[in-house]
Amino acid sequence: MPLLLSDSPVTVAVFGLGYVGCVTAACLAKIGRRVIGIDQDEYKVQSLNAKKAPFFEPGLAGIVEETVSMGMLSASGSVREVLEAADVALICVGTPSERNGNLGLDQLCRVCNGITAASAGRRRPLVVAIRSTVFPGTCEEVVMPILGNNPALQVVSNPEFLREGVAVQDFLYPSLLVVGGQDRAAVELVAGLYRELPIEACLVSLRTAEMIKYACNAFHAVKIAFANEIGALGEKLGVDGREVMATLCRDEKLNISKAYLTPGFAFGGSCLPKDLRALNYRASRLDVETPLIESVLASNREHLERGIHAVLDVPGRIGIVGLAFKEDTDDLRESPVVTLVEHLIGKGRNLRIYDPHISLDSIYGSNRNFLLNAVPHISGLLEPRLENLLAWADHLVITQKPAGDVLKLITESGLPVLNLVGVPELSNPAAVRAGE
Secondary structure (H helix, E strand, C coil), X not given: CCCCCCCCCCEEEEECCCHHHHHHHHHHHHXXXXXXXXXXXXXXXXXXXXXXXXXXXXXXXXXXXXXXXXXXXXXXXXXXXXXXXXCEEEECCCCCECCCCCECCHHHHHHHHHHHHHCXXXXXXXXXXXXXXXXXXXXXXXXXXXXXXXXXXXXEECCCCCCCCCHHHHHHCCCCCEEEECCHHHHHHHHXXXXXXCCCCEEECHHHHXXXXXXXXXXXXXXXXXHHHHHHHHHHCCCCHHHHHHHHCCCCCCCCXXXXXXXXXXXXXXXXXXXXXXXXXXXXXXCCCCXXXXXXXXXXXXXXXXXXXXXXXXXXXXXXXXXXXXXXCCCCCCCHHHHHHHHHHHCCCCEEEECCCXXXXXXXXXXXXXXXXXXXXXXXXXXXXXXXXXXXXXXXXXXXXXXXXHHHHHHHHCCCEEECCCCHXXXXXXXXXXXX
């Protein structure tokens, strides 16, 4: 059944109201789409319908409140009810790593089975767009067989490129928009959801769209590890690694981009480690040698070990600034700082932690479970006020880039600082104190 493109309003169902799904749903509603979010987690559904974001992400709370109040955004737990009104189903569920590095597709398969059951006998077209990160071939080999031969359903890939901490800005001012599929009308319909944004969509094949996300994340991960290795080697040679990389980045013709090319701490989070494990797993199964990609996680572990050893050399009481895997997010999954804290506790070190977006009362679900499993006694280590941490600590360890007010308090404290993330201002505290 061909898709009929028209100027009539398109209703979008967003499956999964986590970091990607909730930001996608709220921002699509903000640019004029009628959006219904769906999630098994009743807390997320109730939060959204109560005009509240279910987690912290800069700028998200205001958009959720605005779009729900306008009637452009709502949430439900009923797949059948949501699909009755939907023209497009965006699947934004997690695809976590399995023990062998392969992707876990349980959530994706569950959602697809639900769509299949709810779409039995459907005649009105529905585009099923996979926004979750999946390996090339997943749409053809997993999603399409589950959806069956229903001619009303078309499958496209629409990978997300949202960075936690700046996800709203990344959505509204994107640097890349990719839609891939076998049916041109379905691809154009999904690309049209974003037509108000200042970006031209890249319309590609289905497997190409799936692979682009891995190519981007692998490249980002390689850049981080590369810069950290140059920084570590430079330190041993008496060379400023930041100066080396800053000079390298001036070649914008051959070196492409400055993004991530600053020596700092180990990378973590829910995307880069997982996607690298998946690439390594699939390459090994295909007997394809990919030594650079295989080396990145090992390099990252080595860099984390260097950071751990550097912190173990710090004397006295240690105040750690930052617990999430990066600034401006409350996501703790695979945060290298959690690993750092585990090692410090194991060595009997006296420490406390401050992160402006982390408190046990506010983190939820897998985020909270990950932290409590890794550091069961974390409640006694979290310090809710930076001033208290500064008054207690003998030495500070900076594990994520501090906001301006936090940076000012740190420099004014006069405490010695181990700057794991290479914040330039902490190399010249007088400039911050002077307001430069």
